[in-house]
Amino acid sequence: MSFPTLETPRLRLRELTLDDAPALLAIHGDGPAMRHFGTDPLTTLAEAEDLVRRFAAWRQQPHPGVRWGLERRADGALVGSCGLFAWNREWAKCSTGYELARTARGQGLMREALRAAFDWGFAQMGLHRIEAQIHPDNAPSLALAEGLGFVREGRLREVAFWGGQRHDLWQLGLLRGDWPPRQD
Template sequence: MKEFPKLYTERLVLREITQDDLEAIFMIFSNPDVLTYYGMDPIKSKEEVGDLIQKYRVGFEHGTVYRWAIVREEDNAFLGTCGYHNWHHRYFRSEIGYELSPDYWGMGYMQEAARAILDYGYSELGMHRIGALISPQNKSSIRLVERLGFKNEGLLKDYAYSGGNYHDLSMYAKIKQD
């Protein structure tokens, strides 16, 4: 079994998500405020979270998904997750995704975590392009990726479907040398 990479920042440890994180992930993914712009409906059961954790592991084993738990180093508090999905090895590109418990919004944790996984994606995973699909209404996420050097490449009309509605998404991307 492949070993999942552990990353360290000034305040955080980014580590593999395990079944021990089930309760914390359920609290985040069942919160409608967190998922307002996420592109999925709130999770209703811990069984769904268990399946999600297993999908992260299988995706990692197949080299298509990397999803880190974001844990505060000082007290081991579970803050959220971040990682890569839609990874196309042939084209050296992937997309980044993330979510954070509302208890930790506005504290700079996600910028710190995202910067670490971007560096890892370029230096260790060989990525050339990293994208982010973001709702145009999600001003916090847009500010985050822009601070990280992402550029807006355009609007994708009715690109996502959740909550019984179609949603526009903006494509942001960062190229390795930018």
């Protein structure tokens, strides 16, 4: 399968390449901005290159996925990424994850990107359900997910570990029948 490039009014969702490693290092190396992402901040270019390779490997796994780089069309800058992964074909479900550079936040870019990604996932992957796990203190991410139709289903106690400590996460789900969300 060729990589699914998607277009939105302001973004191009495209395959990440090793040329994106410096931008990913800037995003994933921003510890305070990434404190709820679920991994420790990146510290080297080599770690960012490994991240690109891991995202590319998702397409080859038994439970594959896709991770798009979010390129701003106005200037070609990589401002984040989003993806659908851990695809269980039999159950028609997967997980989602996303992050955005601090300088690109508050502009509706991730909402725009996720709408395109979810449209593609429901249509091309035949999904019935998309899941998200979000840190309870990540109010902007919770608001984004709920604004896209996700429903909080429960709190997973101490399910994650990064930054030297265990973290609770909210489990959220979005069903095909709830997509697309109302336009308010």
